[in-house]
Structure formats: C-alpha cells, structure tokens
Amino acid sequence: MDNNVLNGLFFQMKINLNYNVDIVGDYDLIVAGGGPAGVAAAVAAARKGVKTLIIERYGFLGGATTNNGVNIFMPVKRPCPFYREVVKKLKELNAIDDRHFDPEVMKIVMEEMARDAGADIVLHSWIFDVVNKKGNSVCGVVTLSKGGMSVYTSRCVIDATGDGDVAAFSGEEFTVGRNGDGKTQPMTLMATLFSTDRVHKTSLSDSSIAYKEFVETPIGKNLSSENRFGCLLVNMTRIAGNGIDPKELTRAEIEGRRQLAGVIDLFKRNGYLKYHLAFSGPFVGVRETRLVKGMYTLTAEDLTAGIDFEDGITWCDYVMDIHNPNGSKGTKIQHVKPYTVPYRCMLPRKNGGLLITGRAISTTHEAISSVRIIPQCYGLGEAAGYAAVLARECGWDFRKVDVKRIRAWMEIDN
Ligand SMILES: Cc1cc2nc3c(=O)[nH]c(=O)nc-3n(C[C@H](O)[C@H](O)[C@H](O)COP(=O)(O)OP(=O)(O)OC[C@H]3O[C@@H](n4cnc5c(N)ncnc54)[C@H](O)[C@@H]3O)c2cc1C
Numbered sequence: 001m002d003n004n005v006l007n008g009l010f011f012q013m014k015i016n017l018n019y020n021v022d023i024v025g026d027y028d029l030i031v032a033g034g035g036p037a038g039v040a041a042a043v044a045a046a047r048k049g050v051k052t053l054i055i056e057r058y059g060f061l062g063g064a065t066t067n068n069g070v071n072i073f074m075p076v077k078r079p080c081p082f083y084r085e086v087v088k089k090l091k092e093l094n095a096i097d098d099r100h101f102d103p104e105v106m107k108i109v110m111e112e113m114a115r116d117a118g119a120d121i122v123l124h125s126w127i128f129d130v131v132n133k134k135g136n137s138v139c140g141v142v143t144l145s146k147g148g149m150s151v152y153t154s155r156c157v158i159d160a161t162g163d164g165d166v167a168a169f170s171g172e173e174f175t176v177g178r179n180g181d182g183k184t185q186p187m188t189l190m191a192t193l194f195s196t197d198r199v200h201k202t203s204l205s206d207s208s209i210a211y212k213e214f215v216e217t218p219i220g221k222n223l224s225s226e227n228r229f230g231c232l233l234v235n236m237t238r239i240a241g242n243g244i245d246p247k248e249l250t251r252a253e254i255e256g257r258r259q260l261a262g263v264i265d266l267f268k269r270n271g272y273l274k275y276h277l278a279f280s281g282p283f284v285g286v287r288e289t290r291l292v293k294g295m296y297t298l299t300a301e302d303l304t305a306g307i308d309f310e311d312g313i314t315w316c317d318y319v320m321d322i323h324n325p326n327g328s329k330g331t332k333i334q335h336v337k338p339y340t341v342p343y344r345c346m347l348p349r350k351n352g353g354l355l356i357t358g359r360a361i362s363t364t365h366e367a368i369s370s371v372r373i374i375p376q377c378y379g380l381g382e383a384a385g386y387a388a389v390l391a392r393e394c395g396w397d398f399r400k401v402d403v404k405r406i407r408a409w410m411e412i413d414n
Pocket of ligand 1: 038056067127165187
C-alpha cells in the first residue's frame with residue numbers, strides 16, 4: 001500500500017468515524033497562509049484570472065508583519081514589483097517612514113490588495129491536513145475552525161505557511177536547523193513601547209529577570225529602533241526551541257515575557273521612563289522551522305558567489321544573519337553578493353500540484369537566514385503566484401511551467 005492510499009484512508013477514517021465534513025469551496029489555487037509570501041502569491045495569481053483562495057489561521061493577513069511585532073523592512077537593492085507596490089500604498093496612507101511601517105495599516109493594505117485582485121479570503125481557519133489524489137498531487141486542504149472541520153478543494157496549492165505545514169502533511173521531506181545538532185535560529189518575543197507624556201513606573205514581578213546593563217540581555221546589546229509614530233520597537237529576547245512544537249512554543253511565550261519584563265525595566269532605568277509597553281508581539285516570533293526539500297537546495301556558497309541562476313525568480317542581497325541558535329548572545333553575519341533564488345527551491349520533490357514559498361523553501365540553515373526577510377519573501381510569493389498562472393496552461397503541474405516567463409514578470413533582467 002503506497003503513501004497515497006494510506007493518506008486517503010486516514011482521511012476517510014477521520015471523516016467516517018467522527019465528523020461530517022463539507023466541501024465548502026472549490027478553487028483553482030489555494031494559498032495556505034496569508035503572510036507576506038502568501039498574499040503576494042494570491043495577488044499575482046488572482047490578477048491574472050486564477051480563481052484563488054487564501055486560508056489564514058488568524059483574524060488578519062500579513063504574517064510576521066502583523067502578528068509578531070516585526071514592523072521594519074530590511075533593506076534590499078532590487079525590490080520585487082509587489083514590494084514596491086506595498087511601499088507605495090503604505091506611503092499613500094502615511095503609514096511608513098523610511099522602513100518602519102504601521103502594522104494596523106498593513107493589515108488593511110494586505111486585505112485590500114487581495115480583495116481588489118479578486119482573491120477570496122477565509123480567516124480563523126487552521127489547515128491541519130491535505131486532500132491527495134492519485135499521482136501524489138495535493139488537491140485540497142482540510143481546516144479546523146470554530147465551525148468544525150471543512151474541506152477546500154483546488155487544482156493546486158501554494159504552501160505559504162512559513163513552516164511548510166502543507167508540504168509536511170502531504171509527505172514531502174524537510175530538514176530542520178543546522179547540520180550537526182539541528183538547532184534553528186531562536187524565537188523572539190518582540191515589544192512595542194509607546195512614547196507618552198507621563199512617567200510610568202513599573203516593578204518587576206517575581207518571575208522576571210533583572211538585567212543591570214544591555215550587555216546582560218539575551219541578545220547582548222540594545223537592539224531597538226524608534227519610529228516617527230512614537231514607537232520604540234524592541235527585538236531583544238531570545239528563546240531557543242522548536243517553533244512548531246506547541247509545548248516549546250508555550251515555553252517560549254512564557255520565557256519571552258519573563259525576559260521582556262526585565263528588558264523594559266532596563267529601558268526605564270536608561271531614560272525611557274515615559275515609554276509604556278503597548279504590546280508584546282501578539283505571539284512569539286518564529287524565525288526558522290521546516291525547510292522543505294526541493295529540486296535544488298540553496299547554499300551559503302551560492303550566496304557568497306552571487307549566482308544569478310538560469311531559473312532565478314527573485315533578487316536577494318540581504319546578509320546571512322544568524323541569531324545564536326543556543327538562544328544566547330551573538331549574531332553571525334556573513335556578507336553576500338546579489339543573487340537570485342532558483343525556482344527549483346520552491347518545487348517539492350513529490351507533488352507536482354504543490355509549490356512552497358516564503359521562509360520554508362529549500363535552502364540550508366545558513367542560506368535561509370538571508371532569504372527570509374520580508375521584502376524578499378514578497379518576491380518569492382509573487383513568483384509563486386505567477387507560477388500558478390502558468391501551471392494552468394500545463395495541467396496544473398508546477399514542474400512544467402516556463403520559468404523564463406516568470407523571470408520577465410519579476411523583472412529579473414531589467
Ligand atoms: C522576531 C523576528 C524578527 C524579524 N525581523 C525582521 C525585520 O526586522 N525585517 C524583515 O524584513 N524581516 C524580519 N523578520 C523575518 C520575516 O518577518 C519573516 O521571515 C517573513 O515574514 C516570512 O514570511 P512568510 O510569508 O514566509 O511567513 P510568515 O510571515 O510566517 O507568514 C505565514 C502565514 O501563514 C499562516 N499560517 C501558518 N500556518 C498555518 C496553518 N497551518 N493554517 C493556516 N494559516 C497558517 C500564519 O498565521 C501567517 O500569517 C523577522 C522575523 C522574526 C520572527
């Protein structure tokens with residue numbers, strides 16, 4: 001009995017034994033996850049007539065740009081068309097300075113772009129399984145919500161969950177972490193402090209950690225930035241662990257708050273008495289989890305050599321930037337030359353109807369530390385959406401698309 005049959009059987013067993021599951025929607029393309037890569041993919045595909053649905057577990061789109069307090073675009077030299085459009089819209093709404101953006105406005109921009117493109121959106125829905133058909137092709141996903149279980153079917157799926165969830169559920173192989181011990185970059189509970197007109201004195205609780213100086217904090221320095229909206233963004237907690245294990249995520253949230261209270265106390269003792277914690281990241285930020293094995297695996301050597309691959313679909317030039325996987329001080333920075341990410345890094349090895357985009361594509365632990373920043377994830381997503389447009393012409397098989405046409409749309413040679 002092959003894996004497909006088994007998957008099918010398990011799927012039927014779940015339904016027959018316990019639940020009534022309705023097929024609640026049928027689409028050309030399902031985009032799993034509404035983060036930077038997912039929204040870019042959905043917009044690119046829907047604008048060119050692909051009937052598209054974005055499925056998102058939370059109540060808003062934007063992924064890490066709206067759900068964990070990451071409100072800064074890292075700089076890039078050759079931004080993709082979608083990123084340029086997002087920046088233009090944020091500027092029109094007076095919601096961005098040189099690189100800090102307002103996350104609440106970002107939520108609206110993401111929704112408007114998706115809806116104007118013609119994509120449907122379903123929020124508050126966790127994807128927890130896939131529907132396979134013969135030939136190992138994913139043809140839908142199963143979600144869990146307050147309404148119970150639902151099935152959405154499609155001709156193809158783009159996995160933009162950041163964690164490679166759909167790929168893992170459909171039997172694709174993946175790696176996690178660095179060679180040797182499998183450790184990933186640490187998680188971080190971000191914080192946003194607002195500048196106010198009065199002094200706010202707070203005390204540390206028993207479980208908080210007291211830091212005497214910035215060098216004692218988990219990151220070992222003052223990593224914060226102030227924007228023109230009167231916010232101080234603080235990126236100074238570090239928690240090592242597995243960002244797809246709920247027990248470790250729970251530990252990370254609790255430990256993150258313990259560290260954060262100490263960090264804020266330290267800021268107050270260093271002149272920030274009128275700043276007040278508006279919110280910690282709605283949940284802990286996860287930098288790195290599954291990397292789905294694709295038809296090519298991008299390496300650190302490719303980045304330092306600055307290769308423009310024949311099937312390169314978006315430009316990147318951000319440094320390799322590895323926060324210490326042990327969760328303690330130190331960040332390893334290695335410079336790169338501008339390079340393109342091969343389309344093959346998004347193509348998984350088994351499923352022709354599945355494409356991976358965003359921070360779970362096929363790279364090494366070192367290479368993803370450069371690829372994963374927001375502007376570049378927009379580029380990966382946009383290219384994945386164009387791939388769906390072309391897959392429509394070849395039996396919804398992502399392996400058969402003409403990558404030169406994606407390169408032209410992505411303005412790679414301009
Ligand atoms: C602490 C931290 C600081 C960072 N700082 C910066 C920075 O300053 N500048 C910068 O440019 N980049 C920064 N990054 C990197 C960047 O934010 C992410 O790498 C990038 O957002 C990844 O985009 P993505 O679309 O691949 O995934 P994500 O942003 O993670 O989006 C994935 C989306 O899929 C949804 N999803 C996941 N699983 C499911 C499921 N099973 N069912 C339904 N929906 C699902 C999620 O809710 C989310 O909306 C930082 C990241 C972290 C964690």
